[in-house]
Amino acid sequence: xxxxxxxxxxxxxxxxxxxxxxxxxxxxxxxxxxxxxxxxxxxxxxxxxxxxxxxxxxxxxxxxxxxxxxxxxxxxxxxxxxxxxxxxxxxxxxxxxxxxxxxxxxxxxxxxxxxxxxxxxxxxxxxxxxxxxxxxxxxxxxxxxxxxxxxxxxxxxxxxxxxxxxxxxxxxxxxxxxxxxxxxxxxxxxxxxxxxxxxxxxxxxxxxxxxxxxxxxxxxxxxxxxxxxxxxxxxxxxxxxxxxxxxxxxxxxxxxxxxxxxxxxxxxxxxxxxxxxxxxxxxxxxxxxxxxxxxxxxxxxxxxxxxxxxxxxxxxxxxxxxxxxxxxxxxxxxxxxxxxxxxxxxxxxxxxxxxxxxxxxxxxxxxxxxxxxxxxxxxxxxxxxxxxxx
Amino acid sequence: xxxxxxxxxxxxxxxxxxxxxxxxxxxxxxxxxxxxxxxxxxxxxxxxxxxxxxxxxxxxxxxxxxxxxxxxxxxxxxxxxxxxxxxxxxxxxxxxxxxxxxxxxxxxxxxxxxxxxxxxxxxxxxxxxxxxxxxxxxxxxxxxxxxxxxxxxxxxxxxxxxxxxxxxxxxxxxxxxxxxxxxxxxxxxxxxxxxxxxxxxxxxxxxxxxxxxxxxxxxxxxxxxxxxxx
Amino acid sequence: xxxxxxxxxxxxxxxxxxxxxxxxxxxxxxxxxxxxxxxxxxxxxxxxxxxxxxxxxxxxxxxxxxxxxxxxxxxxxxxxxxxxxxxxxxxxxxxxxxxxxxxxxxxxxxxxxxxxxxxxxxxxxxxxxxxxxxxxxxxxxxxxxxxxxxxxxxxxxxxxxxxxxxxxxxxxxxxxxxxxxxxxxxxxxxxxxxxxxxxxxxxxxxxxxxxxxxxxxxxxxxxxxxxxxxxxxxxxxxxxxxxxxxxxxxxxxxxxxxxxxxxxxxxxxxxxxxxxxxxxxxxxxxxxxxxxxxxxxxxxxxxxxxxxxxxxxxxxxxxxxxxxxxxxxxxxxxxxxxxxxxxxxxxxxxxxxxx
Numbered sequence: 001x002x003x004x005x006x007x008x009x010x011x012x013x014x015x016x017x018x019x020x021x022x023x024x025x026x027x028x029x030x031x032x033x034x035x036x037x038x039x040x041x042x043x044x045x046x047x048x049x050x051x052x053x054x055x056x057x058x059x060x061x062x063x064x065x066x067x068x069x070x071x072x073x074x075x076x077x078x079x080x081x082x083x084x085x086x087x088x089x090x091x092x093x094x095x096x097x098x099x100x101x102x103x104x105x106x107x108x109x110x111x112x113x114x115x116x117x118x119x120x121x122x123x124x125x126x127x128x129x130x131x132x133x134x135x136x137x138x139x140x141x142x143x144x145x146x147x148x149x150x151x152x153x154x155x156x157x158x159x160x161x162x163x164x165x166x167x168x169x170x171x172x173x174x175x176x177x178x179x180x181x182x183x184x185x186x187x188x189x190x191x192x193x194x195x196x197x198x199x200x201x202x203x204x205x206x207x208x209x210x211x212x213x214x215x216x217x218x219x220x221x222x223x224x225x226x227x228x229x230x231x232x233x234x235x236x237x238x239x240x241x242x243x244x245x246x247x248x249x250x251x252x253x254x255x256x257x258x259x260x261x262x263x264x265x266x267x268x269x270x271x272x273x274x275x276x277x278x279x280x281x282x283x284x285x286x287x288x289x290x291x292x293x294x295x296x297x298x299x300x301x302x303x304x305x306x307x308x309x310x311x312x313x314x315x316x317x318x319x320x321x322x323x324x325x326x327x328x329x330x331x332x333x334x335x336x337x338x339x340x341x342x343x344x345x346x347x348x349x350x351x352x353x354x355x356x357x358x359x360x361x362x363x364x365x366x367x368x369x370x371x372x373x374x375x376x377x378x379x380x381x382x383x384x385x386x387x388x389x390x
Numbered sequence: 391x392x393x394x395x396x397x398x399x400x401x402x403x404x405x406x407x408x409x410x411x412x413x414x415x416x417x418x419x420x421x422x423x424x425x426x427x428x429x430x431x432x433x434x435x436x437x438x439x440x441x442x443x444x445x446x447x448x449x450x451x452x453x454x455x456x457x458x459x460x461x462x463x464x465x466x467x468x469x470x471x472x473x474x475x476x477x478x479x480x481x482x483x484x485x486x487x488x489x490x491x492x493x494x495x496x497x498x499x500x501x502x503x504x505x506x507x508x509x510x511x512x513x514x515x516x517x518x519x520x521x522x523x524x525x526x527x528x529x530x531x532x533x534x535x536x537x538x539x540x541x542x543x544x545x546x547x548x549x550x551x552x553x554x555x556x557x558x559x560x561x562x563x564x565x566x567x568x569x570x571x572x573x574x575x576x577x578x579x580x581x582x583x584x585x586x587x588x589x590x591x592x593x594x595x596x597x598x599x600x601x602x603x604x605x606x607x608x609x610x611x612x613x614x615x616x617x618x619x620x
Numbered sequence: 621x622x623x624x625x626x627x628x629x630x631x632x633x634x635x636x637x638x639x640x641x642x643x644x645x646x647x648x649x650x651x652x653x654x655x656x657x658x659x660x661x662x663x664x665x666x667x668x669x670x671x672x673x674x675x676x677x678x679x680x681x682x683x684x685x686x687x688x689x690x691x692x693x694x695x696x697x698x699x700x701x702x703x704x705x706x707x708x709x710x711x712x713x714x715x716x717x718x719x720x721x722x723x724x725x726x727x728x729x730x731x732x733x734x735x736x737x738x739x740x741x742x743x744x745x746x747x748x749x750x751x752x753x754x755x756x757x758x759x760x761x762x763x764x765x766x767x768x769x770x771x772x773x774x775x776x777x778x779x780x781x782x783x784x785x786x787x788x789x790x791x792x793x794x795x796x797x798x799x800x801x802x803x804x805x806x807x808x809x810x811x812x813x814x815x816x817x818x819x820x821x822x823x824x825x826x827x828x829x830x831x832x833x834x835x836x837x838x839x840x841x842x843x844x845x846x847x848x849x850x851x852x853x854x855x856x857x858x859x860x861x862x863x864x865x866x867x868x869x870x871x872x873x874x875x876x877x878x879x880x881x882x883x884x885x886x887x888x889x890x891x892x893x894x895x896x897x898x899x900x901x902x903x904x905x906x907x908x909x910x911x912x913x914x915x916x917x918x919x920x921x922x923x924x925x926x927x928x929x930x931x932x933x934x935x936x937x938x939x940x941x942x943x944x945x946x947x948x949x950x951x952x953x954x955x956x957x958x959x960x961x962x963x964x965x966x967x968x969x970x971x972x973x974x975x
Contacts, residue, residue, distance in 0.1 A: 030768070064575035071560075072585055075466065076594050107428070145847050145941030151672035217848055217940050234512070236549035237455045250512040257428075323429055323508065323519065325456075336508075336519075338461065352457045352508075360552040372851065372943045389575065 032371075036065045042139075043385025047362065049374065056374065059366035061359055066389040074349035079105055079179060079315050082345055087173040089353060090387045093132035093329040095124045095164070098177040101349070103259065104324040104337040105179050108317045112259060116305040117181035122261040123194075123298050124167065124176065125326075126291045130201055131160045132329035133241075133288045136382045137208045140281055143379035144221050149211055156204040159197035166190060179315055181308030191299050198292040205289050213282060222278035226365055226377035229275060236364070237357035240331025241287060242381060244271045245279035252327035260326075265297040277380035284382070316343045330354040330387055355387035398425045404516045405430040408450055415445040421523075433521045440541040440567075442520055443507075447546050452509035452518060458543065458553035460524075460561040461504045464587040501525060503538045503563060507553075524563055542567040560585035644737040648726045655925075656879035657688040662926070663933040664879075671937050695875070698868035703766050706865065710764035715866070715873035718757035722877050724750040725884040730805050732897045732917030743804035744796065747888055748789055751843070754881070755781045761874075762862040774862035776944055777845060777852035783951040784842035784849070790959035791835035794966040795825050795892045808896040826893045828969075831962045833893045835955060840885040841932055842951070844878065848939040849947055882929060890924035897921045 030051045036044040044065035050057045070089065074082050086101055087094040099121060106113065113121070138153025161171040167186055168174035176183050212218045228238060233246045243250060251269040253262040270286040272279035319341030325334030331354025340347040358381050366374060400406035405425065412432055413420045419438025424431045434442045446452040501523040510517035524538035542565035543550040554565040555574040562583035565571060573580060582589055665687055669676030677684030702708055728743040730736035740746050755778050762774020796802055799810035811825050826833050842849040853861045863874055890896060897917030942950065 064573075064577075067575040069584065072591060075587075076591060141940060145850065146939055147847075148672050148937050151674060155673050211938070212940070215939065217942055217946075220946055221940060221943060231453070232548070234453045235455060235547045237457070237547075248512060255512075255515045320426075321431075322426070323517075332456070334456070334508075336459075336506075348461050350457070350459045350461075350506075356552065357455075357457075357549055360549050364548065370943075 034374075042383060045359070045383070045385055045388065047378075049366065051371065054370050056366045056369050056371070059363050059374075061362050063356075063359065063385075063388045066385045068390065070351060070390040071349060074346055074351075076345065078343075078345045079317065082349065083177060084173075084175050086351070087175055088386055089351065089390050090132070090328065090330055090333070090355075090384050091172060092135055092384060093128035094170075094172055095128040095168070095174050095176060096132075096326070096328045097333065098175070099125055099260070100324045100326045100328075100333055101335045101337065102177045102179055103326075104322040104335045105315075105317055105339075106259075107322045107324060108320050108337065108339050109179065109311075109315075110318075111180050111309050111311060113181040113309055114306045115261075115303045117307045117309075118259055119261045119264070119298050119302050120167075120182055120186060120307065121177065123295050124164065124174070124182075125260065126295045126298075127160055127164055127194075129291050129329040130198075130288055130295075131157055131164070133284050133291075134160070134201065134204065136284055137205075137212075137281070137288070140379045140382075141208075141212050141218075143375050144218060146212065146215075146218070149208060152204060152207060156200050159200050163190070163194055163197050166193070178308060178311075180311035181306070183308075185307050191302075194295065194299060198295060201292050202289060205285055208285060213285065219278060221376055222281065222380065223274075223276055225277045225373050226369070226380060227275045228361065228365065232361070232364065233275075236361040238331070238361055239354050239357065240327065240329075241283045242280055242331065242358055244269070245283045246275035247271055247273045252325060252332060256325065256327075258326065261298055262294070264301060265294045267294050267297075277376050280380045280382070314343060317341070317346075325352065328354060330382065330384060331358060351390050353387045353390055355383035355385075356390075359383050359388050398427075400425045400430060401428050402516065404514055405518070408446075408452070408516065408518050411450055412442060412445060415449070416442055429517070429519060431519045431521060433523065436522055436524060436540050439505075439520075439522045440543065440546070442522075443509075443543045443546045446509050446518065446520070451511045451514065452516075454510040454512050455543075455547040455549045455553075456508035456510055456517065458505065458507040458550055458557060460557045460563050460585070461506060462561060462585065462587050463502055463504065466587040501538075503561060505540055505557065505563060507543070537562055537564045539564040539566055541565070544568055559583070562586065644727075648723055648737055652723050652726050652880045652883070653876055655883035656876045657692070659879050659883055659929060660691075661685060661688045663929060667930070667933060668937050671934070692872060692876075695872035696869055700868050700870070701865075703865045705766040707764040707766070710760050711865075712870070714757050714760035714764060715870050715877065716757075717760060718754045718877040719873055719880070721750055721753035721757065722880045722884055724753075725881075725888070728804055729884070729887045729891055729921075730808060730896060731921050732914045733805065735914060735918065736805065739805055740803065742802045744792055744807070744888070744892070745802050747804075747884075748785075748792065751881070751884070752781075752785055754877070757877075758862055761866065765862070765865040767865055770862050770864050773852050773864075777862055780842060780845065780849060780852060780944075780947060780951075783948055784839045784955075787835050787951060787955040787959050788839035788843060790956065790963060791832040791839060792892060793959075794829050794832040794962050797963070797966050797970060798825060798828065804891050804896070807892060808898050811895045812898045824893065824895050829893060829962075829966070831958065832966075833889070835959050835962065836889050836893065837928070837931060838955065840882075840889065841935060842947070843885060844882050844932070846932065846936045848935070848941045850941055851944050851947060882932065883925065886925040886928040886932065887921070889928050890921060894924045894928070896924070 032049045032051055034045075034047040034049060036046045038045075046062040046065065048060045048062060050059070068088075070085060073085060077085060082101065083098050086097045089097045134153050134157045135150075138150035141147070141149035164174060165171045167190055168176040168183070170176075228242065228246045230246050230248055233243050233248060238246070239250075249269065249271050252258075253260075254269055267290050270283050270290070272283050317339040319339055321336065321338045323334060323336045325332050332352070333354055334352040336348075336350035336352070337346050338348040338350075362378070362381070365377060369377065400409065409423050409430060409432055413423075416434065416438045419435045419441065420432060421435055422433045432442075503524045504521050505524055506519055506521040508517055508519045522540055524540045538561070540563065542554055544554065544565075544567065551569065552574060554568055555571060557563050558565060558568075558571045559573045559576055559580075560583060572578075576584070661684070665676045665684060677687040680686045680690045702711060725747045727737040728740055728747050730739070758774050758777050758781065762771045762777075765771070795807065798814075799807040801807060801810065807825075814825065814828075816827060845853050853863075863871065866874060897913070897920050899916070899920050
């Protein structure tokens, strides 16, 4: 169901015409501070919003409350230590942060990880995506006032986190990827547990479809809100589900040749033409379901073999520059690794994070928006502070 | 891959077309280019930076802004010893004066600072990394004390706003034409440019580079007979 | 000398006015907070928890039964803070106004044929009128807080409460027309004698007045500022609601007021639509067992109230919230026309089927 032009015009007219309390006191140019501590922002993001009555005149996000200086730290760490560090960029889908960096290092060294390692990396990558986006599906409900879905989200996410823990040793920060492969093999019985957990995740997605997507209030609150046109999205570098919700048919898993195992599974990319908050929610919901199918297919086809290529104990990456990007749960994440050929860590590591670009659109997006919709838009863009601030 | 030799072919024909078209449009401003197995780089003179962006966006279809950032090619004075450039790596082009002044990697010039950006074409699935040598900043022998500066891409890509603000606050590179360079991450009164190599990292001042700390064995090295998934 | 003593009775026992009035006041003052705390435990703690796949409070008392009392004690022992520029008198009186308007509703709800604090002839009219007074309390709270955001929240709340008064009242008009009286006891009696196409004895107006019941529940949900109509309260995501500057005992008064109002509105709904204290079969002459109605009537009423509240809270936990303009549009453009149509149809059918 697309939103037509007349519907959009009617929505805007309805905003003006319907009964709205007008506050005649000194309310012109009221500055609202969505301060760093706030229930609506996923972490310490500060947004200064200037209001004229109920409409936003300008909005200025102030990131940096969680800036940890990762790019500087990466220059003084060696490659194994950097892996520990970058887990914490997008802390809900942690394994996905390690992968592009390790792939960049492997590209510089000319090493290829064995197939089994690539399959397991892809499985863990998709599990990270499921864990991350399940939280979003529940959290968007909370921001809109439906308090129950987020509990279901946490409950069903626990199964996925338990899986990640049993495979890697860490629920949130696995630190599992190594140059040349992965650290350990999967424990016995893991695949069967994984199938059970994926069944639960699919049940959760069906529940969210009933509870939220089909709910008329949810649709009224999100359809036509925060529309990102396609060319604006490209200029700002919006990626991931946000871009696909604006009709951009682009998924790095499909479009970018990568040593990981996505090409061995049969799966679809979902796009939505509307570009509004509802579209972003819908696209992510479908992506979680699709991720469960990818994991099942990869587990069916899991090859036997070693899980790590022969790599010298002291990693020494030859001089050069490499850029690797992947379709992370939040969007396009990439590492531009510059190596100077010395033992030790990278010379320069530019971390391109998806939420940085996704939030840079907020000043443009929030102009003219009404105050209750600000929360809806921020919730639908779905950012993680560690991803913005690194 | 390793520092690219000029003979490395472009990864896909489209990459070659992009570089050729840019060369035509910019002429002498396109200083050099390089390829690897997956990427293509072009290096542009500062005068042609804005034009390069415009040509890429409007004529070559590279309408997606991935990122804009900077590199400081100075050797980190706080990390001596093992953290030095591989002596087998060729010196930069043109070579910097002074012994081991800097080596500048793929498509690197002789200046200390470089701004690099990546643009992508999402329909044809190609990307291009553009680099520009900005001045040497404080250590520029011709203009000591001057900030490195280059044109801003904000008129072309609205998203360049935040990327250039971050590059400015981290490196001190000034972007001419930017609506307002101000701190993005750092508090307003912060002095200094943290990502420059001569900006000290307090942790490493307190405890110098310890060399290799953790050496992790390969999975087969320790014979622990654990059951693994078939 | 015998002064003319009016028939002030409690359960058939005659007494002087001040005796009976005092006892009735005490009864209302006991029932209201008890009902509120009962609802808080049953629905807010336990039902919400189980619906969200968790357990709720389990520590304080067996299965957390004393949690509500613990919460009340916690609020009582907090510091009593006044904002510096607040209007102290208005600030202090605002929760009292809200509470008083709620307690007054309990006065007319009959728990059995003779257990009613005031058997008014204009029972339902009185109840609805008095429950509207809480809007003034909300406005007083917002104004006296000397806080821009509290005022905005209070004005929004007032707008919403006033807008949803109309569907509430109009939904009741259908019942009044069907029963032919405003008195709550007579409405219950009318339900007891009601026959639909020859079948009777169920004692519910919910079947003929199903539209009215729906309207009443929706309007009650909005009167309680519960999701999906809780934008004035959830505005605390962005700006603070009208209750921000309240802490300690005064906040406890607001809190109890909210749940006491829920209990009261559910009580009205149960009496108007579900038959109140009436259980099918109690119309028959009991003879000397008529006193059982006095004992079991309140329990039946309580069961019906809990049933209605179950629905109200279930909707609260399930739905997202309306935006303010959508909320107003829903009231003015959908509910009020629907309620007017309901009245029209009720009138037509009553005249057509009047035997």
